[in-house]
Amino acid sequence: MTSGSAHPGGGDATPHATTLVDRSFAAHNAGYDLSEIRRTDDGHRLRARIHRDSYQRQSYALVEVLTPGLTWTNLADEPASTWHPATPSRSTTPTPLESLAERLFHRAVVILHAE
Numbered sequence: 001m002t003s004g005s006a007h008p009g010g011g012d013a014t015p016h017a018t019t020l021v022d023r024s025f026a027a028h029n030a031g032y033d034l035s036e037i038r039r040t041d042d043g044h045r046l047r048a049r050i051h052r053d054s055y056q057r058q059s060y061a062l063v064e065v066l067t068p069g070l071t072w073t074n075l076a077d078e079p080a081s082t083w084h085p086a087t088p089s090r091s092t093t094p095t096p097l098e099s100l101a102e103r104l105f106h107r108a109v110v111i112l113h114a115e
Helices: 095-112
Strands: 002-006 018-028 031-040 045-053 060-066 072-077
Touching: 031 095, 045 095, 060 095, 072 095
Parallel strands: none
Antiparallel strands: 002 018, 018 031, 031 045, 045 060, 060 072
16 A cells, blocks of 8 residues: 655645645555645635545545534535546556546535635
């Protein structure tokens, strides 16, 4: 298993008006996982969780928001059928999932700031 976590002091600037708070990646026998938490400019905490399994039906990609009660609530997801076939079955880095995570964070920001 491979894993890593980033805890940047002050955070890294990322697109869509978010700042990286935490990131972890793990490779396992059946695939790999990416989890990333970002803070929006207006203070929302967002978490993208992507699980790429060897079986498409066991894979998922979703973005959640942290509520004032400190629980994660699902904001949006992306069906595995839209991204699973385009990703490799194994990876030792989060690179294959990064553009998917960006899309999820972008959707979350749009949802939170829709008027």
